[in-house]
Amino acid sequence: MGETLVRTEGLSLAYGDHAVLRNVDFHIDPGEIVTIVGPNGSGKSSFLKAVIGALTPSSGSIWRKRGLKMGYVPQKLHLDPVFPLTVQRFLTLTRRPAAGEVGSVVARLGIAGVLGQQVASLSGGQLQRVLLAHALIGQPDLLILDEAAQGLDQPAIAAFYRLVEALRAETGTAILMVSHDLHVVMSASDRVICLNGHVCCEGTPTVVSEAPEYRRLFGQGTEGALALYRHVHDHRHEGADAQGGVQGND
Amino acid sequence: MIDPFFLRIALAAVLVAMTAGPLGCFVLWRRMVFFGDTISHAALLGIALSLALSMPVMPGVLLAAMAVSAVMLMAGARFHHADTLLGVAAHSALALGLVAVSLLGGVRVNLVGYLIGDILAVDTRDLWLIAGGALLSLGLLAWRWRGLLVSSVNQEMAIAHGWHPVREGAIFTLMLALLVAVAIKLVGALMISAMLIMPAATARLGARTPERMAFLAAFWAVIAAISGLVGSFRFDTPAGPSIVVAMLVLLVLAASARWLLDRLR
CATH class of the missing domain: 3.40.50.300 (P-loop containing nucleotide triphosphate hydrolases)
Structure with a gap:
């Protein structure tokens, strides 16, 4: 173990x-x-x-x-609407990814379609996947x-x-x-x-x-x-x- | 022929604006608008105290702003209703400062100058201090950019991923205090909050990422600072309020443009 x-x-x-x-x-x-x-x-x-x-x-x-x-998935982000943040930018916010890592995590969690969207505009299910993807970057x-x-x-x-x-x-x-x-x-x-x-x-x-x-x-x-x-x-x-x-x- | 005095003032104002724009983005993102007010009001108390102690004004303002922010940071961590506390602190600091300045009978103080800024009171030494302080504050921001951004998105997430949000927050208030201290003679205690918030709000309209918003905020702040100063010299109006009026014009124009674009789409 x-x-x-x-x-x-x-x-x-x-x-x-x-x-x-x-x-x-x-x-x-x-x-x-x-x-x-x-x-x-x-x-x-x-x-x-x-x-x-x-x-x-x-x-x-x-x-x-x-x-x-550690990779942490919070309940919510409570982002103010005045905070512009695309999913793409958010994914690599806290950790720098290895080469090709973002692509494979995005594909695995099926969030390629929302990469350009604002995090604040995501639906509940999309947000959970994005938060999970973010936590997976850097292989915790x-x-x-x-x-x-x-x-x-x-x-x-x-x-x-x-x-x-x-x-x-x-x-x-x-x-x-x-x-x-x-x-x-x-x-x-x-x-x-x-x-x-x-x-x-x-x-x-x-x-x-x-x-x-x-x-x-x-x-x-x-x-x-x-x-x-x-x-x-x-x-x-x-x-x-x-x-x-x-x-x-x- | 451009007046060399105007050039020097303009350079100082541009540096202050360039710093205030990106710092103001964080003020909005971290929901610290009221905090910005508190720091700038505390600055006035700092002026009164430095005059009473015959100290130079800028270090006095810096100390007062830092002391008040430290108290606020500690109180904010302990109480959930920090809003009330900030309100009390902001206005108490302002009132205490005004009363203290008035009580200093021996010293002739241009009170309005400190509230709305007085470029005629800015001498060459002040200009160096303004430029140095603004650049130092901007440099700190560039250095702590990522950590501060992460901390502003979600505290627990930041901690779990190896960042230190409390430390980043403390450094951020230091940047704010520094900017307020050097900018107060130029734009005045009452106008500094506006310089932080308005370009950032304008920048939000055309930005999709935090970096772009910070860049645009600096850009709009500089445009407003230059046009505000030109207006101030031409129409003999106070510099601080003139710059803020220019910021308001830009904000209204940007909001209208955005509204039109959304309609046309």
Whole structure:
């Protein structure tokens, strides 16, 4: 597997006096897909911020592999309309690409048609692909996705996470994502960590979805989680079927 | 025959404009319009303090602008409602500065000159300082361009990809403070914000990339500075406001042209 990419020990985070996360032991290895699930306010996003180095731990430690290259996919960009930025320019904004790299990433993510467009004018799905493409430039060891599929409809979410899974297979990058699209995301993961101010439970998707701590947080209807994913994998339907899957009534 | 005095003033104004244009783009992109106001108002407080302490004006203004920006940066990181704080700070600094300048009974101060600029008060030594300060600020911007751009798009993304947005932001406010300090005698505390914002807003109309917008902003600022100064000399109007009026004319023309082009397409 190679050397662990990021490891935290007893990591606690706080905003002022308000503790958001306590005592998190975490690690991610090369090529792994780890998903963090948790209700709103569970500290998921704060945890990601600590991993990328945007938030300093109030106690505990965080260790990153020397020279670790991260690719970060934010939820949104919140670009002001007064900020002119074409997709083409954005892709190579933070890292200089290797020769031919932009072309292959653009082709792989199917965004050749929007290269000349303004980033601020992209639709939700296009923006997610562009953000993902940007994060892939420079061949990161670790791809970090913060609620990346938020705002997409169910089939698009499933397609997005299949793409993420495929990218791991093609590039060998490790992937750490945070999501509340539990059902789809969990099945695409090697490991799931359920967070609610602390680590409630963790393990393979099957283990976590059957853990009592997880059920307490997300209710009983989660048996459908894996079913939906397999279902979506088999054949593509719009709307109604996916909806049924979400309810867990399969 | 061109007046050598006019030439020197024009050169200083062109350098200030060339720097203000691209810096102003970042002021817009980072939604710091109010911050620019605060720095320029703090500059007036700096003038009052330097006069009270019999210090040269420019370093005093630079110090005051940097002190206020440092306080703002720290406050901004801690409070979410930085807007209110900026509003309070901007107008308090302005009022304190005005009161302090008036209280300095012994010193005869041309207050209006510092508010709207007074090119007749600019001597040769000032011109060197203006040119040096503007070029230094522009050089800093060129040096930090990419990091500052990345940081302005998304902070977390910048950090994850190995940039330092907090540091870039601090260097940016230093550039602003530097420009305000050297430009205040020439264009005045009340007009500096306009020099930052208006050419950038004009440039946005014809730009598709940040680099092009910055270049166009510098270009429009220089055009406005020269035509504003020519107007100021011909009609005997104050230099700072004349330059800003020229910027307004350019902005209106560019917006109209854009509107027409969009209709014709």
